[in-house]
Amino acid sequence: MTLWTAEEAAAATGGRAQGDWTATGVSIDTRTIRAGDLFVALKDARDGHDFVAQALDKGAAAALVSRVPQGVSPTAPLLIVPDVLAALESLGRAGRRRMAGKVIAITGSVGKTSTKDMARAALTGQGRIHAAEASYNNHWGVPLTLARMPRHTDFAIIEIGMNHPGEIAPLSRLARPHVAMITTVAAAHLEAFGAIEGIAREKGAIFQGLEPIGHAIIPEDLPVTQILRDCADEAGALVMGFGRDGQAKLVQAKPDNGALKCRARIGGETVDFTLHTTGAHFAMNAVGVLAALAAAGADVKEAGQRLGDWLPPKGRGAVEDLAGLRLIDDAYNANPTSLSAGLATLAGLQGGRRVAILGDMLELGADEIAMHRAMADDPAMAQVDLVHSAGPRMRHLHDALPPARRGAWAENAAELAARAADLVRPGDIVLVKGSKSSKISTVVDALRKTAQTPVSETKE
Incomplete structure (x- = not known):
């Protein structure tokens, strides 16, 4: 074509x-x-x-x-x-201009890519879908996604990210979404903003690119929810909140054999769906997805059925069974909010000893030491049996933990990876999480290698 x-x-x-x-x-x-x-x-x-x-x-x-x-x-x-680059932007702008379908844009401090993938899975069967690949959400990723968009697309799902102030609004104006969703606002890239309120205003800038009478889907019950509402109001958007309260409400997320059986109310309509993950934060984002798809004119009940086809991408909370271990690979990125969610996922899994292997959380700004130390008091930490950690920032969490929960600490992830076989034992449930640049994913690779066992040859 x-x-x-x-x-x-x-x-x-x-x-x-x-x-x-x-x-x-x-x-x-x-x-x-x-x-x-x-x-x-x-x-x-x-x-x-x-x-x-x-x-x-x-x-x-x-x-x-x-x-x-x-x-x-x-x-x-x-x-x-x-x-x-300017020509790629122009090509993306032209690609968006000739497309007559609906555009959904997604941003947030945590969960942009997994939420984009959820939306793509949920829309299956409801038209021709075009979505960003991987985490193509920056100054070249957004125009590239638009330039790749077939002209007869019915639904486009655009992921928009940022590292510094002023990045989101131009990308949103390029995408011109009909619906814009914010997954959450957390202390990610905090060193570039100084305070969580600055991050909220930057995330809220996604509404500046909305088409007339566009829809803003925002998380309820955040300390900065009102800032997001103000940004949506300034853009003249129709606002729908999602969360434990709001017009899009998560009613139930019940663990069921490694999955979550969920029920939501979306604008007065009850939607049942299953997620093949144990992370409750994914259920909340799924409710936001259903709200966004309803605003875009999709069949929300059909979308709920299709959510069961979604699986967490590699490094973003997928649970896998290795030989003798259950591994939660959440090593793609980390900040206090996403680490808290990862610990909650670990705490919610039933089985053997719960072990967390953590790398530094980066770009948190002046309070990064206090933020690392404070994770010792996270509610889910009480259900974790042992915490191994790597990096100078994680040393402060290591020191704040009670001795019984304090595992190994290393200068870097490579040192932990070299000792992977000694960090766990058969039957453990293991969470590995840290910022991408901490390279904690090397521990995931080492654990997988450690868990591989030779297949015995048999003779007839």
């Missing part, structure tokens, strides 16, 4: 097209590029222009460039523009 012709892409970007090509996709990575893709030569750690020849050799339809790269024929199929 044709996504962009040379003429359309040139008109969208104001660039000069060489050759009469058609693109069936858009790519920024020669490792995953497919024949027929338009290769976008972005500059990041490496200059994408260095890979244009390779992209064309792999069958790229053309390349979006700001110059003819060395080693590439001057007559090669190219789209030449003054600035590649």
Whole structure:
């Protein structure tokens, strides 16, 4: 299916097209590029222009460039523009403009990607769906998602993230959502904002891009909920709150053999659904998803049935059974809110000894030491039998724990990973969590390797 012709892409970007090509996709990575893709030569750690020849050799339809790269024929199929990133934004803007379906944008301090994936699963069967890949939620990820969007899309799900003030509003204006959802507001990237109120205002900026009479889906019962409501009101949005209270309400989340049997009330309608996870925070986000899909005109009961097809992505709270262990791989990211949720998941699982293996939580600002130390008093921590930790910040949690709960501490995750076999024993339930840059995921890899047992050969 044709996504962009040379003429359309040139008109969208104001660039000069060489050759009469058609693109069936858009790519920024020669490792995953497919024949027929338009290769976008972005500059990041490496200059994408260095890979244009390779992209064309792999069958790229053309390349979006700001110059003819060395080693590439001057007559090669190219789209030449003054600035590649600005051209990608223009291509994304044009992709959004020609799409007549509904756009749902999702942001939040925790759970953006899993919530986006929930929404995609829940919409299955209700039309043609386009959603962001992985965590493509930044200044190039959002326009790339829009540029990849087929023109006949019925529902688009756009993930929007930030690290610093002023990033969300421009991306939301680019996406022009009909519905914008905030999963939660927590102390993530706090060092760039100074206070949780600043994070709330930045998250609330997603409503600035809403289409007229757009819908704002916000979490109830947060200390900063009123700030989010104010942001929605300033944008003229229709507001629906979700949580334990609100128009979208979680009525029940009952553990059932490694799953959660849930019931919600969405705008007066009862919806039953099952989630194949034990994390109660996922149930809350699922209620937000159902509220967002209802606002976008989807069948909410059908969406509830489809939620059972969703599984937590790798590193974001998925529970897996290894040989002799039950592992909660939540090693993708961490802040006090998400760590509290992870500990609650661990505490809620029945079985053997509960063990937490934790890496530093990063980008928390001036109060990071106090935040790490305070996790010793988290309500779920009373149900955890042993805590191993790595990193200078986690040392403060280690010291704050009672001796009976205090496991190993190491300078870094690599040291813990090297000792993985000694950290756990058969029958344990193990949570591994930390910020991505703490590299605590190396412990997950080591645990998986430790749990592998040779298969005995049998002879007939």
